[in-house]
Each structure stands twice: as structure tokens, then as C-alpha cells.
Amino acid sequence: MLVAAGFGAFIVYSLFSALIWGPVFNVPYETQGYLSPFFSPLIGQGILPWWFSPAVLILWIPLGFRTTCYYYRKAYYRAYFADPPACAVGEPKLHTGYAMEARFPFILQNLHRVFLYLAFIPLFFLWLDAALSLHHDGHWRLGLGSAILFGNAFLLTGYSFSCHSLRHLVGGRLDCFSCTRRTRVRYSLWRRLTGLNGRHMQWAWLSLFSVGFADLYIRLLATGLFADPALRP
């Protein structure tokens, strides 16, 4: 129930923020040198019509990455599909002709690694945004917004590097770890990613929360509700 509520809340908020908050309520996604992570990297500024959110051009990547993520699959199969609702309990009668990830559409979950490759693009820009936010209007500053953007980039990096597919690609697909110098290096990386992978669920939730919180902070900052506390040399 908590999982269903958590996902549901994030989906509703992210859709509202990405598609409605700007065009309808005229609240910008970029303010005081801070760019909302939903819109990074910013594409099509000045070209797109006012009603078309540039987030649409980016959000499909993290959305696809999370939708096909092994942790989220477990969570939403249980929470939304009740397949199964929990372990060792009955299932709704409508679950007939079960094939799950052996047939369309869920066979597309096998494309998780494609979204993994793509996810490193916005991740790079999130680090870049956080770094660029340290310099605003010709002056250096260390604002709360920058700290939030760095924290968000860190958590998203943890989520991406703890991915099961990355763990496989780095070394899991090998049968012999000790055979060559190259496979020994890959084994070392695989072990480190295996350690991260053990907490993939925690990375998933924390990064989901952080990306939503970073967006909310920047939006509220843009409304003038409060000022960004910052240290300036």
C-alpha cells in the first residue's frame, strides 16, 4: 500500500510539474541559476510552442529507466497488478493466460539496458547543472539550491550505478573472472557494483524523492515564497 501510494504521489506530482505548472500557472522551471532536474538538459528553448513542455523531450528517458528497473518491476507488479499482491496468497481471478515478461508488452522490459545507456546523458547534465549553479550573475556562491542539486545528482548516480543491468554488463556476464588482467579488473568493478546493488531499493526511493524535492524547491523559489540561503565569498 505504501509503495502504491508513493509511486502514485510521484507520478501525479511529476506530471503536474512537467506539463501543467509552467504553461498553466506560469511558474518557471529555471530561476536564479537553478534548473529543475525534470527539464535537464534543456532542449528546444525558444523554439517550442508555449504549451509544449520541454520536459517531455527528456522525461521519457528516466521514466523508461525506472519503469523497466528490476526493483520497480517487483514493486509495481505487486502494488498495481496484484500479480501477486503478496507472497503465498491468492490472486484475482482475472489473471488468466499468464505470460508476463515472456510476451508483449512486458517483454519490452528486456530493454532496460537501453534506458540505462541513455540515462547517463541526463545524469551528466545534472552534475553539470549543479556545478554551474555555483556561479551566478558573475559571482560565486554556495546556495541551498546547489546543495540540493548536488545531492540529487549523487543519489541518481547511486541509483544508476547500483542497476542490475550495469552490474551484469560490467562483469556479471563473464564466466571466468581470473582468466585475464582485463577480466580481473572487471571482477573488481563487478564486486563494487554488487555492493551498491544490494541497496538498489534504497537508492531507487531516495533518488525518486530527491528529484521531486529538487524540482519542488526550484519551483517554490521561483514563486518568491522564500529566498535561497547562500554563502558568498
Added chain:
Amino acid sequence: MPDATLRVYRGTPGQPAHFQDFQVPVDEGMVVLDALHWIQAHRAPDLAVRWNCKAAKCGSCSTEINGKPALTCKARLSDFAPGETIVVEPMRTFPLIRDLVTDVSWNYEVNRRIQPFTPPADVPQSEWRWQQQDIERVQEFRKCIECFLCQDVCHVLRSHETDNLFIGPRFLVRAAGLEMHPMDTADRLPFLKDEGGTGYCNITKCCTEVCPEHIKITDNAIIPLKERIADRYYDPFRMIWRRLRGTKAPAPAPAATTKA
């Protein structure tokens, strides 16, 4: 210590089944299997219970205790709340033989369908060498005691008519142990994708939750197998790369063979 109340499933196929309550005197350190033995000795000598080692190593005493698949020899009576009724039932995924005993022979038929360990034919066993890091993953899978609790709890086998389509977590673990073995040369991926039905697993991790040997079945066996299948059949970049190199599918990885 107060007596424990056990509610035990009684029945045979084709006959109406029922639950029978027993009050069992409790001694320190008793497990559910001890209580069932007490019932056999003092109240119901015809109660059918399968067991062997009583040390959580033979995998014989699998049942469902309060609805959760578990070994009766590992379930301590002291872990239940005082006065709580302990309900003991047979595993629901497998056909009932009598009372708490089920017919698990389907698992052995599945096992025979998996290509066994296939070392390179041209390397004598005396020359086989590998390092601990090569075999760690396989050693985890070798801890399996074949209790079939993972098969019992798996909703694909339990709730769907997929006996002939999906081999279940136990045999995905076995296949993973073979596929990851540094000396194995067989290619089981086509079998695992099609006949083995790896795609039927929707990674809900119930198998991992009930494993008495704490094998990380989903994370360390099933997901890596799904990824290997994705390598071969679903990764568009690898497909393009293979086409550019003029190979249809990657050759099996070379075995560790004579590496010192």
C-alpha cells in the same frame, strides 16, 4: 511452559479434508517438527509427515506454517506468540499425497530437462584450474537443499497453469550455477528463454524471502540469467555489433581450463 496449539491439515486426495487441533506440551528449543512428532507418538499415529535430517539440510520437511512456506525443522515454537494457533498445511503448489506430504516428483522431471555440467571434452580433469573468485557465485547456488519452498511460493507455479512453461526458481538457480561455472561449455540460453520460461518470472522476490539457505535467488541467479538472455536476444546494440562482425550469436565463453 504453556502448551502449543497446532492446527494440522488432514486429508487425502478425493476425500474431504479438514483441520485437526492438537495441544502439544512444549519443551525448550522445540520446533514445529518436534510437535508433529509428539502428535504422531501420542495422538495421531496415522499423521503423514515427511522428514529426514531435522537439521535444515535435507529439505524434506517443507510445509506451510501460518500460510508461509517454511521448514518445520527450522520453525521454533518460541517464535510464535503465546497462545497463537500454529496452522500447518502441505505445500499448495504440489499434488497432495496425504496430510502434510506432497508429491514433488515434477521437480525431478524438470531437473532432467536441464543440460548437465559439460566440461570441455579435450581437457582432462587433472588439468582443471580455477580461482576462488571464479566459483564464488556458483558456491552460493550449491547451498540449495532442494526443499522446493521457492517453487511452492512462486506465484507463477502456484497460481497459474504454467507447469509445462516455467521451470521455477529452483531450476533457474541450478541453470545459473551451470551457466556461470568457469569450466562449463554448454549453451543453455535458448532452453532457458523458451522451454525454461525465464520470461515468466516477474521478479517479485518471494522465492528469495522463503529460502532457508538465504540464497539471493532473484538478484544473483534469475536476474543475471535474464540479463544473459537480453545479451543474446534483446540488446539492439549487441545485435548491430554482431551483424557488423558477421556472427549470428556470441560463441560460448572459453572455459578456464588450464589457467594456473
